[in-house]
Amino acid sequence: MGAALEIRNLHVSVENQPILKGVNLIVKQGEIHALMGPNGSGKSTLANTLMGHPAYEITAGQIIFDGVDLMDLETDERSRMGLFMAFQYPVVIPGVTVANFLRNAINARMKAENPDSKGIPIPAFRKLMIDKMNMLEMDTSFAGRYLNDGFSGGEKKRAEILQMAVLEPRIAIMDETDSGLDIDALRIVAEGAEKLTDSLDMGVLIITHYQRILNHIKPQFVHIMLDGQIVESGGPNLALHLEEHGYDWLREKQNGNGSVS
Amino acid sequence: MATRRRVAREFQAPPLSRADVEALSERHHEPDWLRQARLAAWDQYESMPMPTTNDEPWRRTDYRHINWDSAGVLLAANGGTYEDIPAANRQPLLGEVQGGMLAFVDDRLVHREVDKKLADRGVIFTDLRTAAAKYPELAQKHLMTHAVTPETGKFAALNAALWTHGVFLYVPRGQSVTLPAHSIFYTTRPGATLGHILVVLEDGAQIDYLHENLSPTLDSDSSFVGVTELIIGDGANLRFVNLQDWGHHVYEFSHQRARVGRDGQLDWITGQMGGRLVKAFMEIDLDGQGSWGRMSAVYFPDGKQFMDLDTQQNHNAPHTTSDLLFKGVLKDQSRSVWQGMIKALPGAQKTDGFQANRTMIMSSEARADSIPGLEIKADDVRCTHASATGQIDDELVFYLMTRGLPREEAEKLVVDGFFVPVLDRIPFENVRDRLMAYVERKLLGQA
Ligand SMILES: Nc1ncnc2c1ncn2[C@@H]1O[C@H](COP(=O)(O)OP(=O)(O)OP(=O)(O)O)[C@@H](O)[C@H]1O
Ligand SMILES: [Mg+2]
Numbered sequence: 001m002g003a004a005l006e007i008r009n010l011h012v013s014v015e016n017q018p019i020l021k022g023v024n025l026i027v028k029q030g031e032i033h034a035l036m037g038p039n040g041s042g043k044s045t046l047a048n049t050l051m052g053h054p055a056y057e058i059t060a061g062q063i064i065f066d067g068v069d070l071m072d073l074e075t076d077e078r079s080r081m082g083l084f085m086a087f088q089y090p091v092v093i094p095g096v097t098v099a100n101f102l103r104n105a106i107n108a109r110m111k112a113e114n115p116d117s118k119g120i121p122i123p124a125f126r127k128l129m130i131d132k133m134n135m136l137e138m139d140t141s142f143a144g145r146y147l148n149d150g151f152s153g154g155e156k157k158r159a160e161i162l163q164m165a166v167l168e169p170r171i172a173i174m175d176e177t178d179s180g181l182d183i184d185a186l187r188i189v190a191e192g193a194e195k196l197t198d199s200l201d202m203g204v205l206i207i208t209h210y211q212r213i214l215n216h217i218k219p220q221f222v223h224i225m226l227d228g229q230i231v232e233s234g235g236p237n238l239a240l241h242l243e244e245h246g247y248d249w250l251r252e253k254q255n256g257n258g259s260v261s
Numbered sequence: 262m263a264t265r266r267r268v269a270r271e272f273q274a275p276p277l278s279r280a281d282v283e284a285l286s287e288r289h290h291e292p293d294w295l296r297q298a299r300l301a302a303w304d305q306y307e308s309m310p311m312p313t314t315n316d317e318p319w320r321r322t323d324y325r326h327i328n329w330d331s332a333g334v335l336l337a338a339n340g341g342t343y344e345d346i347p348a349a350n351r352q353p354l355l356g357e358v359q360g361g362m363l364a365f366v367d368d369r370l371v372h373r374e375v376d377k378k379l380a381d382r383g384v385i386f387t388d389l390r391t392a393a394a395k396y397p398e399l400a401q402k403h404l405m406t407h408a409v410t411p412e413t414g415k416f417a418a419l420n421a422a423l424w425t426h427g428v429f430l431y432v433p434r435g436q437s438v439t440l441p442a443h444s445i446f447y448t449t450r451p452g453a454t455l456g457h458i459l460v461v462l463e464d465g466a467q468i469d470y471l472h473e474n475l476s477p478t479l480d481s482d483s484s485f486v487g488v489t490e491l492i493i494g495d496g497a498n499l500r501f502v503n504l505q506d507w508g509h510h511v512y513e514f515s516h517q518r519a520r521v522g523r524d525g526q527l528d529w530i531t532g533q534m535g536g537r538l539v540k541a542f543m544e545i546d547l548d549g550q551g552s553w554g555r556m557s558a559v560y561f562p563d564g565k566q567f568m569d570l571d572t573q574q575n576h577n578a579p580h581t582t583s584d585l586l587f588k589g590v591l592k593d594q595s596r597s598v599w600q601g602m603i604k605a606l607p608g609a610q611k612t613d614g615f616q617a618n619r620t621m622i623m624s625s626e627a628r629a630d631s632i633p634g635l636e637i638k639a640d641d642v643r644c645t646h647a648s649a650t651g652q653i654d655d656e657l658v659f660y661l662m663t664r665g666l667p668r669e670e671a672e673k674l675v676v677d678g679f680f681v682p683v684l685d686r687i688p689f690e691n692v693r694d695r696l697m698a699y700v701e702r703k704l705l706g707q708a
Contacts, residue, residue: 051663054655079665091660095678104674105664112665146678163664 002029002201003066003082005050005171010061012042012049012228019045021228022061029170029203034214034239036207037225038247043207044088046225047173051075051085065171080112082170086160086177088207092148098159099129099143102166109167132165136192153180161189165196171203172196178213190216211243226250270325272311275333275419275453275484279303282422285335294401295393302411302421309415321598321630322540322569327512332482335425336452341366346447349698350473353443354689360440361386361430366447368425368454382436384468389427389457399431403461408490408518414542416514420455420488427457432466434494441469441689448476451483451510458489462497464522469500469688475535478508482537487515491529495522495549500530502687506699507535509564515541523549523578530686533560533568534699544573547581547612557683558587559696561676562595562627563703569598576605576612576642585616588683590653590676591627592703600632601646607638614644621679623653623672673704 005027012020019042027033037043049056050063052075063070070078093101107119120128133140136158148156157177164172174193178186194217196202206217214222214236222238223230224247231250232238282303286296312319343351343364353359361379363386364372370388379386385396393400405411411421428444446456458472474485485507493499499519507513513536521527533539545554554574562568574583589597603614620629633646653675661671677697684693 051659053659074668075659075662076665076667076671079663085663087660087663091654091656093657093660093675093678095681096674101661101664101674104670105661105666108665108667108670167664 002203003170004028005083005203006062006064007046007050008062008064010046010049010063011059012045013057013059014045014055018059019228020049023225023228023230025223025230027171027203027205030197030201031221032197032204032206032217032219033221033223034206034208034219035223035225036209036239036242041225042228043225044175047085047088047175047207050078050083050173052078076108079167080109084164084167084169084172086157086164086172086174088175090148090156090160092146094146094149096147097144098147098162101147102129102163105163105167128166132162135165135195136162137188138162154182154185157181158185158189161192165192168196168200169202170200171205173205173207175207176209177206178208178210186213187216193217211239214239224250226254272313272325273329274311275329277333277335277419277423277453281335285423285425289390291390292394292397294397298405299422302405302418303423305411306415306418306422309418312415318542318571318600319540322538322567324512324538324540327484327538328482331451332453332484332512334452335423336367336448336450336454338367338369339450341369341371341447341449343372345449346445346475349695350445350475352691354441354471354691358440359443360438361442363388363428363442363444364447365426365445365456367449370426376440378440379438379442382438383433384436384438385429385431386442387429389424389429389459392429396431399461400429400459403490403492404459405488405490408492408520409488409516413516416486417488417516420457420486420516424455424457424488426454427459428472430460430468430470432462432468432497434463435465437467441471443471445473445475446485448479448483448485448507448511451479451481453484453486455486457487460490460499460501461492462494462499464494465496466494467498471502471504471689471692473504473506474513475506476508476511479510481510483511485511485513485515487513487517489515489517491519491527493519493521493525493527496524497522498526500528500688502689502692503529503531504692504696505531505533505535505539509535509537511536513539513541517541518544518546519554520546520548521552521554524551525549526552527554528686529555530557530683532696532699533558533570534703536566536568538567540569540571542571542573544575545583546575546577547583548577550578551580552578553582555584555686557585557686558589559680559683560587560589560597561591561700561703562589562597563592564595565593566595568596572599572601572616574601574603574614574616576603576609576614576639579608579610579612581609582613583615586683587618588680589618589620589629590623590679591620591629592623594624594626596627597629598632599630600634602634602636603644603646604636605639605642605644609639610641612639612642612644614642615646617647619648620650621653621676622650669705673701676700676704
């Protein structure tokens with residue numbers, strides 16, 4: 001049985017300002033979910049909260065991953081359990097090369113499992129990197145560059161997926177990985193993500209504003225977030241509907257509901 | 262460990278005397294000129310008050326807590342050997358070959374080797390006392406006469422009077438040496454040592470040189486009063502790396518100054534890791550037209566360490582270029598001060614001076630001060646500075662942690678990356694690795 005990520009009635013505040021107002025969502029391994037919603041509705045807040053970002057305070061609710069309450073776990077422990085987030089805005093880490101960083105990340109996993117582990121041997125690591133970079137059609141010179149330093153928008157997004165490919169998570173959150181990618185890059189990244197989904201039986205939560213990435217990775221479920229809540233869930237057609245009609249009909253529906261209850 | 266209650270004190274001088282100067286010179290049968298120079302320096306020393314926090318360069322550096330009862334007693338060697346120095350520090354700098362190695366334990370020379378390739382080119386790499394006896398003209402010409410002079414300050418005068426051991430590195434005219442020179446001052450016990458480094462590159466000479474100051478943790482206060490003089494002739498080129506990893510309880514007071522001749526080049530990198538309190542003056546004089554000088558530092562105090570690095574870039578001739586990049590990381594209750602001055606003399610036209618001090622603070626109790634300064638008397642110059650102090654960036658640490666790195670390792674990567682621009686300037690790979698290891702010890706070895 002695969003693991004599941006369960007978000008129950010999640011309330012989150014930033015600087016005492018409520019942002020998420022009762023989110024419920026279950027993502028299981030092997031499932032592909034899309035999360036859509038207007039700017040500022042709280043999608044990245046949800047993603048960052050799942051990873052344990054210190055700025056986001058959980059005021060109510062629970063996050064359960066593989067039966068474990070994540071509240072008690074540090075960010076790095078969540079990662080080593082198999083949770084991954086591709087950042088909407090990846091940060092620049094000056095002076096640290098992609099290769100050095102990824103080797104450290106792999107070794108951290110091996111050491112957590114076995115404190116005596118010597119880490120991954122260099123030749124094995126080199127092969128792993130080359131394989132994954134080939135899959136994502138990345139130039140291998142990236143390995144020697146400082147992480148995200150001077151990367152173009154698209155290169156940053158590709159580097160995020162490279163990390164996902166190397167770390168092989170069970171559940172991955174991809175926060176607007178499609179924005180900033182040109183058409184070819186989008187196809188490569190999306191196909192890479194799809195391959196990983198199949199081969200790893202990975203569960204994915206794709207945060208996006210656009211239908212186009214969903215043409216490559218087809219979601220079974222589409223959710224819509226409005227003002228800190230998931231207000232609508234449905235199948236792939238929901239995304240197509242949004243593309244055509246925008247969010248207004250949902251807002252109206254919300255307001256209508258509000259006045260009734 | 263005996264801790265004694267300390268009452269508020271004056272800025273006291275160490276309990277040293279003219280008789281100590283005479284005895285030291287006598288014991289080593291030093292030549293008369295040297296003995297006279299020492300005694301003159303002693304008079305100079307006695308004519309100056311101890312610096313206090315009322316003196317501008319010392320304003321932030323309060324050393325009153327030093328216990329001169331132990332730190333002011335001249336340390337005499339008692340049988341320490343080369344093997345007492347940690348093996349990592351004794352490794353050759355490039356591959357298998359040691360270009361030159363000069364090692365001192367306490368105040369005594371314990372090891373000297375100079376590769377034939379250096380000797381054949383007339384390179385002199387020996388202890389300063391031997392140099393004073395064997396090459397008196399050279400030593401007399403350069404020793405505390407035009408880089409650091411006894412008048413420079415109280416501790417400069419003290420070193421001139423009482424230096425206990427030293428290095429003399431001399432590269433003759435036009436000789437370009439590829440094998441590096443390496444020297445170590447290693448202290449094994451509490452007390453006072455006064456080390457001196459004198460490097461002379463004649464016109465067109467070239468060499469790389471690493472000097473290290475080290476000690477294990479000492480169990481009571483100790484002092485190191487140091488002078489470093491780098492004399493770089495016309496068209497000469499020196500890459501100088503200076504690492505400091507004193508144990509706890511060591512107070513360093515040092516004056517370091519370079520003079521660079523016409524079209525000469527100096528690339529000077531320092532790593533400051535240890536010590537209880539460090540007050541180091543570092544100064545580059547670009548004396549010759551077209552000369553170039555670069556000063557870089559990584560420093561990383563933790564615990565209650567205090568480091569005050571006082572730099573000066575003097576443009577004394579036209580078309581001179583200086584560049585300074587200092588990077589510091591602070592932990593715990595540590596403190597750092599950097600005060601940097603760029604000076605351009607009248608007539609030093611077309612000079613280009615730059616300085617930047619960047620610090621990263623890892624605790625709410627640590628504090629870093631940056632005091633840049635410009636004193637420009639020429640009108641056609643470009644002199645700029647940039648400084649930045651900030652906490653370690655939580656977003657970077659979070660990002661790395663989302664990839665499974667525990668917090669300490671994430672912080673270590675961020676710190677390593679922060680230091681990389683300076684570390685990349687160190688020409689010896691194993692020295693870079695060693696510095697990284699010091700950083701790791703600082704980050705993970707929280708007491
Ligand atoms: N670290 C933060 N500090 C302050 N406010 C924040 C922070 N993170 C999120 N917010 C606020 O929370 C709200 C939700 O932001 P969030 O980034 O989650 O939106 P989003 O749905 O991801 O939007 P977008 O589609 O533009 O990426 C916004 O009003 C935002 O300003
Ligand atoms: Mg967002």
